[in-house]
Amino acid sequence: MPLSRRNFLRIAGSSAIILPATACTTGPDTARQPWQHAGQYQDPMRRALSYALLAPNPHNRQPWIVDLHDESDATLYVDLDHLLPQTDPYSRQITIGLGCFVEQFRLAAQAYGFRPDIIPFPDGYDDFQLDKRPVAHLRLSSMGRPAPSPEFSLITRRRTNRNLYLERTPAHLALKAITQGLGNHVTCGFTNNTDRVASLRELAVTASNIEFDTPRTYMESVDVMRIGARENNKNPDGIALEGPLKETLHRLGILTRKSLSDMNSSIFRTGREDYAKGIQSARAFVWLSTPTNTRLDQIQAGAAYLRLNLKATGARMAMHPLSQALQEYSEMQEPLKRIHQLLDVKVGSRVQMFARIGYAKSVAPAPRWPLEAKIKPV
Ligand SMILES: Cc1cc2nc3c(=O)[nH]c(=O)nc-3n(C[C@H](O)[C@H](O)[C@H](O)COP(=O)(O)O)c2cc1C
Incomplete structure (x- = not known):
């Protein structure tokens, strides 16, 4: 019939x-590769960022851009083309998503033995609209020994x-x-x-x-x-x-x-x-x-x-x-x-x-852009 x-x-x-999202998709599942690639970077900054980009964020807009200065120093910006002006007119939710990103960065850095120094909005901010000013300055210094929190090991399982x-x-x-x-x-x-x-x-x-x-x-x-x-x-x-x-x-x-x-x-x-x-x-x-x-x-x-x-x-x-x-x-x-x-x-x-x-049946991870796509070109 x-x-x-x-x-x-x-x-x-x-x-x-x-x-x-269901577990089954057709074709090579490149959209989910960042979940497997997390942590597989040599330099500490990229390694921590590869976890950060798995953070929850509204409508999965992934509104982050990173200006990578060197292996231990970076500036996080918001991608102003990835806002949600109708449902999030003041970008309050977008900013919460950036807060999730920064926190996941912090957990990953500590897990690999680095002290993260995170300065949010170092050049100030506007409460009504996000702009081109940095969202956070990210710096890593060595702590000598890894200090993974119990939450770190759950990053790639979170949905x-x-x-x-x-x-x-x-x-x-x-x-x-x-x-x-x-x-x-x-x-x-x-x-x-x-x-x-x-x-x-x-x-x-x-x-x-x-x-x-x-x-x-x-x-x-x-x-x-x-x-x-x-x-x-x-x-x-x-x-x-x-x-x-x-x-x-x-x-x-x-x-x-x-x-x-x-x-x-x-x-x-x-x-x-x-x-x-x-x-x-x-x-x-x-x-x-x-x-x-x-x-x-x-x-x-x-x-x-x-x-x-x-x-x-x-x-x-x-x-x-x-x-x-x-x-x-x-x-x-x-x-x-x-x-x-x-x-x-x-x-x-x-x-x-x-x-x-x-409690619910589990779901597959949500798609992500790879880290390379989110690093500001020099
Ligand atoms: C600030 C914020 C608001 C969100 N609001 C909703 C929502 O209203 N409805 C919804 O289905 N998901 C919402 N989400 C979840 C996102 O859609 C989800 O994080 C994104 O699609 C990525 O999926 P993941 O969390 O499984 O990695 C929200 C997430 C954040 C951080």
Whole structure:
């Protein structure tokens, strides 16, 4: 019996717009090679950077450029062509991603016996927009002996997991253990309380639907979607739509940039519904807040998020940030206010990250550009 378009969509089931990456891809998987190449560099700076670029970052835009001065000295810049102006108008999330990058650099440097001196925004910063000034100055000096932290060994196993989460509620003690030791500046909260989780799920779905239903914010995602292995290998960044089913849907002309861009299409509806189903499967949430909302707060929030994600990996827990309700554009004003009330953070504090946490089937690593592509040409 030929497979109809409708049946395909039913079988696709999980073909959410922000789809879980699957382990199976066709062709040589160059998009994932940086995960294998991490650490395989002779000079200490490149070696630490090869881990840093595996950091989580919004929409996998990988907005980093490194000006390599020598084997122990470099300057990190933001790639101003890799921002998300619609969903992240002040580049708050982009800065958090850069904070994750810098923290992963720090963990890797120490693991190989180097003391990292990291000076964030050495020439100052603007809280409203990122500019050409350095994001951080990175310097390494020898400590003599390696000092690997438990988190370092988890770097290449860490993932963002967008699968449905299992009906197993993370225990209070497990959540407490992974949310401790994230630094003094950033406050971490969590809940597995049924009523509170239900209210937060509802808010997260409302916020996600706003992002999907607002053409300019939705299209910002579509613009960075990479459909199938070939596109992902060619442009190993953005939102990867991959796996045998998606490849087939793509070949049949069902999953295309055009169908994704059509907000009346079944592909659009499936994506919107599946993202909501992922949220609804949450049985616990974690969040991070800072006392103010400067660039330095955002960098520290990124460092704390990275450590939290690594600790969760060590505890075999899956995590999925849900940033929609934290975004600053006008349509999101109500959810932004509401999430601060529901999470009951200190007056004036800014919630920087909000994520579901639980247990789920594992996912493949997300694509990355190799280090060479991110080093500023001389
Ligand atoms: C600041 C920040 C915000 C993020 N927000 C979302 C989000 O709202 N939805 C989502 O699916 N992933 C979100 N992510 C996860 C990224 O999409 C993910 O890190 C990226 O695709 C790379 O994948 P990886 O974490 O598996 O390496 C966020 C990550 C960061 C650092």
